[in-house]
Amino acid sequence: MVTVAEPRPGLNRERILQAALAFVDNHGVGGLTMRRLGDELGFEAMSLYHYVNSKGDLLDGILDLVLDETEPPVTEREWASAVRISAVSVNQALRRHPWAGALLTSSAGLRPARLRYMDSLLGRLRQAGFPADVTYHAYHVLDGFIFGFSLWQTTHTYTDEEVTHLAAAFETAISSDAYPHLAEHGTQHFQPGPIHEVDPFELGLDLILHGLTKDLKTVARTSS
Amino acid sequence: MVTVAEPRPGLNRERILQAALAFVDNHGVGGLTMRRLGDELGFEAMSLYHYVNSKGDLLDGILDLVLDETEPPVTEREWASAVRISAVSVNQALRRHPWAGALLTSSAGLRPARLRYMDSLLGRLRQAGFPADVTYHAYHVLDGFIFGFSLWQTTHTYTDEEVTHLAAAFETAISSDAYPHLAEHGTQHFQPGPIHEVDPFELGLDLILHGLTKDLKTVARTSS
DNA sequence: AAACGGATCTTACGTTGTAAGAGAGCGTCA
DNA sequence: TGACGCTCTCTTACAACGTAAGATCCGTTT
Numbered sequence: 284m285v286t287v288a289e290p291r292p293g294l295n296r297e298r299i300l301q302a303a304l305a306f307v308d309n310h311g312v313g314g315l316t317m318r319r320l321g322d323e324l325g326f327e328a329m330s331l332y333h334y335v336n337s338k339g340d341l342l343d344g345i346l347d348l349v350l351d352e353t354e355p356p357v358t359e360r361e362w363a364s365a366v367r368i369s370a371v372s373v374n375q376a377l378r379r380h381p382w383a384g385a386l387l388t389s390s391a392g393l394r395p396a397r398l399r400y401m402d403s404l405l406g407r408l409r410q411a412g413f414p415a416d417v418t419y420h421a422y423h424v425l426d427g428f429i430f431g432f433s434l435w436q437t438t439h440t441y442t443d444e445e446v447t448h449l450a451a452a453f454e455t456a457i458s459s460d461a462y463p464h465l466a467e468h469g470t471q472h473f474q475p476g477p478i479h480e481v482d483p484f485e486l487g488l489d490l491i492l493h494g495l496t497k498d499l500k501t502v503a504r505t506s507s
Numbered sequence: 508m509v510t511v512a513e514p515r516p517g518l519n520r521e522r523i524l525q526a527a528l529a530f531v532d533n534h535g536v537g538g539l540t541m542r543r544l545g546d547e548l549g550f551e552a553m554s555l556y557h558y559v560n561s562k563g564d565l566l567d568g569i570l571d572l573v574l575d576e577t578e579p580p581v582t583e584r585e586w587a588s589a590v591r592i593s594a595v596s597v598n599q600a601l602r603r604h605p606w607a608g609a610l611l612t613s614s615a616g617l618r619p620a621r622l623r624y625m626d627s628l629l630g631r632l633r634q635a636g637f638p639a640d641v642t643y644h645a646y647h648v649l650d651g652f653i654f655g656f657s658l659w660q661t662t663h664t665y666t667d668e669e670v671t672h673l674a675a676a677f678e679t680a681i682s683s684d685a686y687p688h689l690a691e692h693g694t695q696h697f698q699p700g701p702i703h704e705v706d707p708f709e710l711g712l713d714l715i716l717h718g719l720t721k722d723l724k725t726v727a728r729t730s731s
Numbered sequence: 732a733a734a735c736g737g738a739t740c741t742t743a744c745g746t747t748g749t750a751a752g753a754g755a756g757c758g759t760c761a
Numbered sequence: 762t763g764a765c766g767c768t769c770t771c772t773t774a775c776a777a778c779g780t781a782a783g784a785t786c787c788g789t790t791t
Contacts (some may be wrong), residue, residue: 293738316778329780330739338779385612388662398686405688416702419695423707424714431659432651438612462622464629471643478640483647487715490648494714517769541748553749554770562748 294326296334300344304380307345312382342386343394349383350396352376355403362411363492366404367485370429373400374484377433384434401426421495428491432484518550520558524568528604531569536606566610567618573607574620576600579627586635587716590628591709594653597624598708601657608658625650645719652715656708 292298302324307315317338321328335341354372356365377383387397404426408418441449450473457466471478516522526548531539541562545552559565578596580589601607611621628650632642665673674697681690695702 317780318778327740329741332780333738385609388609388658398680398689401692402686402689405692409688409691415691415695419692419702420705420707420710422692424711427656427659427707428652428711431655431657433655434612434658435651435655456622462626464633465622465626467633467639468625468629468643468646471639478643481644483644483651486644487648487652490718491711491714494718540746542746551771553772556749557769 291325294324294330294334296344299324299331299334299341300348303341304345304348307382308380312342312385346383346386347394347396349376349380350394350400352379353396353400355400356407358407358410362407363496365407366425367488367492369404369407370425370488371485373429374433374436377430377437378440381437381440384430384437387430388434424491424495428487432487436484515549518548518554518558520568523548523555523558523565524572527565528569528572531606532604536566536609566613570607570610571618571620573600573604574618574624576603577620577624579624580631582631582634586631587720589631590649591712591716593628593631594649594712595709597653598657598660601654601661602664605661605664608654608661611654612658648715648719652711656711660708 299320303315303320306320306323317328317331320341321331324331331341335344352372353376354369356362356369359365360368377387405418405422408421408425409415413421453469456462457469523544527539527544530544530547541552541555544565545555548555555565559568576596577600578593580586580593583589584592601611625646629642629646632645632649633639637645677693680686681693
């Protein structure tokens with residue numbers, strides 16, 4: 284009996300990007316090499332270059348996939364609420380893919396999806412009635428908070444083994460009495476309870492939105 | 508006449524770290540290699556390893572130098588004012604060394620100086636009279652904002668040639684009418700004027716501090 | 732049958748961090 | 762004096778990386 288060789292499915296950009304995304308979600312962006320990704324797909328590393336200009340191009344591609352998970356602020360609804368929902372979508376997309384922040388911060392981060400997002404946030408603020416100069420400042424605060432805070436949060440995303448390692452290091456650091464307040468804080472972190480129902484991103488966002496609604500001009504005038 | 512060879516000054520950790528810091532300030536963290544740093548100092552790359560365990564150790568060292576430029580919140584003064592001054596010192600240190608953010612986000616970022624900073628901020632909030640659970644949330648918001656926002660700002664730190672390149676790319680993107688609000692925003696960026704006297708970091712920080720002072724409990728309760 | 736062209740693989744190069752150990756200059760002790 | 766050991770520096774080497782250049786395979790077209 285002759286077994287006919289299964290014709291393996293061919294390569295294409297889509298498959299490569301999906302495989303890269305999955306790989307990076309599992310092993311982090313540092314673990315991704317062209318050879319490993321080739322192995323994953325069953326092809327040689329150099330074959331990928333038929334669909335991808337360079338590794339940078341590949342990373343741009345998967346960054347786009349993450350940015351596509353974000354939602355711009357809608358034009359219905361009250362502006363602060365629309366911005367809030369949008370901001371949370373960015374935060375959650377970046378938290379789903381903790382490695383994406385590092386890519387965003389590399390100079391290649393100005394992808395079309397990112398430009399669209401910037402434009403939509405600016406537009407939503409203008410639509411809300413903010414004059415140009417107020418919008419200028421409000422935008423910087425909001426965009427910086429949304430992406431900066433999310434980025435920072437994702438750097439504190441640890442794997443299970445990192446958590447146990449951290450807990451151990453924490454234990455010894457605490458017993459040294461060098462960081463008494465950090466000890467208290469760490470204890471709170473490792474204890475279950477309703478305290479974890481508050482999302483610090485949303486809390487900070489609400490403080491900023493609340494401030495922007497109430498007294499942006501006052502604060503802007505007195506802060507220089 | 509016999510010329511006596513100048514005995515070249517020896518290597519030591521201090522000199523290596525200072526040279527690395529200067530190099531990275533000039534060429535970015537990506538440009539630093541052990542061989543180049545060796546050249547800079549007039550020694551072979553491998554010689555550096557007598558004073559430095561690894562490249563990671565070296566990077567830890569220069570990150571420490573940057574963190575040493577930050578000031579914890581003082582215990583005198585009103586708490587919000589003390590935190591504000593401290594936060595601005597972190598922001599400025601990170602902006603002086605735009606590459607430091609990337610190092611902070613790598614898993615090696617939990618340096619002793621960083622732990623000290625965390626502890627001091629927590630302590631200052633407790634000293635201000637916040638109960639433990641409120642301190643827990645306030646700390647997360649403040650620390651996330653201070654480091655996240657600064658980190659985000661430093662990714663938008665461009666060299667002169669990057670600025671001109673950006674301005675050019677901006678010009679073409681604008682003429683396409685695809686990003687009308689971004690066009691307006693960019694125009695504001697490139698125009699001189701009093702608008703640039705407002706520091707978005709300080710503005711956002713004031714909004715958060717103001718919110719924490721006034722109505723932290725209200726917001727925290729309604730945001731979950 | 733022959734020529735073409737896209738997809739894939741092979742080979743190779745320069746650059747990186749760094750392991751392993753050789754060599755030089757020194758002070759110390761027999 | 763000479764042998765030893767210690768500290769510092771250099772030489773050599775290797776595996777892993779991104780990717781340039783071009784060979785090879787194979788279905789399609791002529």
